[in-house]
Amino acid sequence: GNSVTQMEGPVTLSEEAFLTINCTYTATGYPSLFWYVQYPGEGLQLLLKATKADDKGSNKGFEATYRKETTSFHLEKGSVQVSDSAVYFCALIGTASKLTFGTGTRLQVTL
Amino acid sequence: EPEVTQTPSHQVTQMGQEVILRCVPISNHLYFYWYRQILGQKVEFLVSFYNNEISEKSEIFDDQFSVERPDGSNFTLKIRSTKLEDSAMYFCASSPQGGSYEQYFGPGTRLTVT
Numbered sequence: 086g087n088s089v090t091q092m093e094g095p096v097t098l099s100e101e102a103f104l105t106i107n108c109t110y111t112a113t114g115y116p117s118l119f120w121y122v123q124y125p126g127e128g129l130q131l132l133l134k135a136t137k138a139d140d141k142g143s144n145k146g147f148e149a150t151y152r153k154e155t156t157s158f159h160l161e162k163g164s165v166q167v168s169d170s171a172v173y174f175c176a177l178i179g180t181a182s183k184l185t186f187g188t189g190t191r192l193q194v195t196l
Numbered sequence: 197e198p199e200v201t202q203t204p205s206h207q208v209t210q211m212g213q214e215v216i217l218r219c220v221p222i223s224n225h226l227y228f229y230w231y232r233q234i235l236g237q238k239v240e241f242l243v244s245f246y247n248n249e250i251s252e253k254s255e256i257f258d259d260q261f262s263v264e265r266p267d268g269s270n271f272t273l274k275i276r277s278t279k280l281e282d283s284a285m286y287f288c289a290s291s292p293q294g295g296s297y298e299q300y301f302g303p304g305t306r307l308t309v310t
């Protein structure tokens with residue numbers, strides 16, 4: 086079946102540092118890939134998506150590129166802010182329309 | 197901006213009781229979903245619903261669970277005879293299309309079974 090593996094957290098960074106959160110996946114066919122973010126006390130918000138190989142999703146300074154050859158969809162941001170502190174979930178949709186999530190990675194950004 | 201809403205935000209119930217979790221999806225969306233997240237674990241798919249019937253369900257979604265769209269706006273998840281292990285955050289999501297289209301999530305209902 087489908088699965089998503091994310092790097093373990095928490096990730097602690099100083100403001101303006103570079104962020105990478107690794108995500109790899111296992112799926113049959115050509116899944117669509119997503120990053121969702123969960124801010125404290127809130128629900129899951131779609132951050133970005135990519136639907137085919139070599140697509141780059143981007144939003145709010147975050148980027149992720151769909152790499153089929155390495156089955157990866159790593160999340161990056163050049164300069165994090167305290168307001169980016171949240172839990173980030175990598176997810177995929179395969180042949181069925183259900184999302185398969187990774188375990189989530191908590192990001193803590195400090196001044 | 198339209199959003200998915202869920203009520204209540206927190207529900208406490210005794211083991212063996214029935215609970216109904218309510219969701220109002222985004223108004224022009226046609227596909228509806230329930231997911232749950234047990235504390236410290238992954239978000240897991242429970243069920244998808246389209247055209248007034250279940251499209252797909254996971255192995256978690258056994259006979260104690262049911263879903264319903266009782267009117268044009270609400271989408272409910274009923275858990276009969278709750279168990280301690282049903283304690284989790286339950287998320288509703290909706291999507292204008294099926295397949296690989298993105299899903300929009302509500303804020304969740306935290307269910308605590310005592």
